[in-house]
Amino acid sequence: MLRFTLEQSAKAAHLGLLGALVVGAVAAPAVGPWGAGAWTGGSLAVLVGRNALLKRAVRRLPEPGGTLAAQRVLGVSSVVLALVLAALPVTAFPAIHLDLRFVLTLFFCCWCAAAMSSLGMRPFIFSLYLALLLGGTVLGWFRAQDPQALAIGAGLLLYWAVLLVFSRSFAQRIREGIAIRNENAQLVQQLSAANAAKSRFIMSASHDLRQPLHAIGLLGGLLTRATNPADLDNARSALMSALQGLNTLFTAIMDLSNLDSGTLRPNPRTVALHELVGRLDAEYRVLCIETGRRWECRSEQASVRTDPVLLERLLRNLLDNALKHGGQGAVRLELTGQGGTVDLRVADTGPGIALHDRARVFDEFYRGAGAGETRGIGLGLAIVRRLAELLECRLQVTFTDPLAMTGACFTLELPMAGADAAAAHGGDGKSGEAPPDVAGLSILVVDDDATVLGATRAVLAQWGCEVRTCRSSAELAAIGDSGWRPDVALADFKFEPGLSGPQALAPLCAAHPAMGLVVVTGETDASVLAPLAELGLPVLGKPTDPQELRLTLSLFKSMT
Numbered sequence: 001m002l003r004f005t006l007e008q009s010a011k012a013a014h015l016g017l018l019g020a021l022v023v024g025a026v027a028a029p030a031v032g033p034w035g036a037g038a039w040t041g042g043s044l045a046v047l048v049g050r051n052a053l054l055k056r057a058v059r060r061l062p063e064p065g066g067t068l069a070a071q072r073v074l075g076v077s078s079v080v081l082a083l084v085l086a087a088l089p090v091t092a093f094p095a096i097h098l099d100l101r102f103v104l105t106l107f108f109c110c111w112c113a114a115a116m117s118s119l120g121m122r123p124f125i126f127s128l129y130l131a132l133l134l135g136g137t138v139l140g141w142f143r144a145q146d147p148q149a150l151a152i153g154a155g156l157l158l159y160w161a162v163l164l165v166f167s168r169s170f171a172q173r174i175r176e177g178i179a180i181r182n183e184n185a186q187l188v189q190q191l192s193a194a195n196a197a198k199s200r201f202i203m204s205a206s207h208d209l210r211q212p213l214h215a216i217g218l219l220g221g222l223l224t225r226a227t228n229p230a231d232l233d234n235a236r237s238a239l240m241s242a243l244q245g246l247n248t249l250f251t252a253i254m255d256l257s258n259l260d261s262g263t264l265r266p267n268p269r270t271v272a273l274h275e276l277v278g279r280l281d282a283e284y285r286v287l288c289i290e291t292g293r294r295w296e297c298r299s300e301q302a303s304v305r306t307d308p309v310l311l312e313r314l315l316r317n318l319l320d321n322a323l324k325h326g327g328q329g330a331v332r333l334e335l336t337g338q339g340g341t342v343d344l345r346v347a348d349t350g351p352g353i354a355l356h357d358r359a360r361v362f363d364e365f366y367r368g369a370g371a372g373e374t375r376g377i378g379l380g381l382a383i384v385r386r387l388a389e390l391l392e393c394r395l396q397v398t399f400t401d402p403l404a405m406t407g408a409c410f411t412l413e414l415p416m417a418g419a420d421a422a423a424a425h426g427g428d429g430k431s432g433e434a435p436p437d438v439a440g441l442s443i444l445v446v447d448d449d450a451t452v453l454g455a456t457r458a459v460l461a462q463w464g465c466e467v468r469t470c471r472s473s474a475e476l477a478a479i480g481d482s483g484w485r486p487d488v489a490l491a492d493f494k495f496e497p498g499l500s501g502p503q504a505l506a507p508l509c510a511a512h513p514a515m516g517l518v519v520v521t522g523e524t525d526a527s528v529l530a531p532l533a534e535l536g537l538p539v540l541g542k543p544t545d546p547q548e549l550r551l552t553l554s555l556f557k558s559m560t
Contacts, residue, residue, distance in 0.1 A: 468484065
């Protein structure tokens with residue numbers, strides 16, 4: 001706001017120079033060339049000097065004390081200018097005739113109105129400037145002993161009050177305009193950064209997707225021509241590796257999409273962290289032994305209230321990152337509790353993350369120095385950051401060895417849950433539990449993809465379910481006419497053009513109100529998923545985790 005005022009005042013000096021010349025020329029016949037010349041010369045000198053000082057104050061604003069100095073320059077120069085301008089009516093009005101006094105009064109009123117554009121944002125300075133200039137004009141009328149001086153003075157006093165009222169409104173509009181301009185500038189920067197990030201994301205994703213697809217194409221051609229059993233085994237092994245890499249990248253991109261769209265929501269409950277750490281200890285100890293790495297795990301009894309599934313995904317991403325990029329040294333998982341908080345640490349003894357990389361290491365597809373030596377797609381830490389934000393826990397990255405500045409240590413800080421709550425919930429409920437029983441459920445699977453239908457039928461049949469499938473509205477109508485009553489329907493959201501799975505199942509749901517409905521979809525758009533959530537329908541994302549599907553179906557098993 002101060003910068004804007006200084007810049008406007010400096011620009012207004014050019015108009016002031018022209019105004020001083022015009023007023024001096026008008027007054028010259030009455031007050032003489034020497035008097036008019038002295039006033040005009042003094043006004044021009046003050047205007048030029050004031051303009052130079054204001055420009056200098058603008059340049060010094062970022063400096064320490066620059067704001068206070070600028071305010072002082074603006075206030076003092078405005079008072080000096082008003083006094084110089086007011087000198088003309090005070091000294092000349094007694095010697096000039098009535099008509100010229102009215103003309104000069106009109107000039108000074110216009111001068112005051114024009115000053116609103118430069119000083120109106122500083123109400124105190126503007127008020128003082130008006131008081132000096134209009135007060136000098138009124139004083140000139142009284143010195144001329146004009147009978148209309150009192151009326152002129154009252155009119156100029158009213159004019160002074162009106163200008164002050166308008167200046168406050170003007171200042172408010174300017175402030176709002178500057179705020180909007182700053183917000184727009186920030187939005188433009190954010191949009192530019194988002195577009196740049198999106199472009200980098202697409203370029204990196206395109207490259208990383210093409211790599212395994214290229215390998216799969218070459219291996220497919222090799223499999224069609226190879227006759228040697230050893231070549232066939234090598235090609236199959238390489239093909240499975242390429243497919244695994246493609247699936248890893250696709251799953252990571254879907255995780256990011258779900259996190260960014262807001263469709264992934266935490267389901268907090270009291271979790272016994274030592275049980276979670278125990279499972280990870282058993283799994284990653286074997287992985288480290290197989291790769292010749294040293295595994296260290298330290299755990300204490302601690303419970304927190306969080307989403308155990310999302311927390312486990314976060315920790316697995318950190319552990320996988322340590323295995324991939326932590327060199328050949330040790331990997332450590334540590335659980336400690338102190339002062340009402342629980343710290344989960346995942347550390348390695350690799351090269352570590354340089355200080356200048358700390359701000360970028362959580363960006364999508366970012367790979368630090370030496371990343372090309374190890375496998376990785378650059379999405380693990382991006383998912384870690386989003387999961388930490390979703391779980392509302394603090395995430396820090398430091399060196400494992402601060403003195404040597406080596407190793408990466410990620411610390412996750414969570415608030416500790418009460419001991420009574422932990423005992424009542426008995427941990428996260430996963431350890432030692434048998435998979436939920438869904439045998440005997442009658443399930444209708446609605447999807448337009450034959451491959452999906454075949455795979456889903458095979459899995460459900462293995463679980464002991466009675467399964468029927470539909471690929472079209474006609475097949476769905478035939479099942480409705482058959483009188484078969486499924487316990488639950490699994491419906492793909494995109495079933496037929498212009499018809500979703502829930503819409504296609506509406507007649508069957510109306511005929512069998514007790515039938516459950518689960519929507520399976522690859523959609524991540526919140527505008528699509530929000531209406532389903534409002535209807536209270538369970539929604540499973542594609543690709544669907546079999547255990548999550550089984551757990552969802554078990555809810556309907558308990559109702560039958």
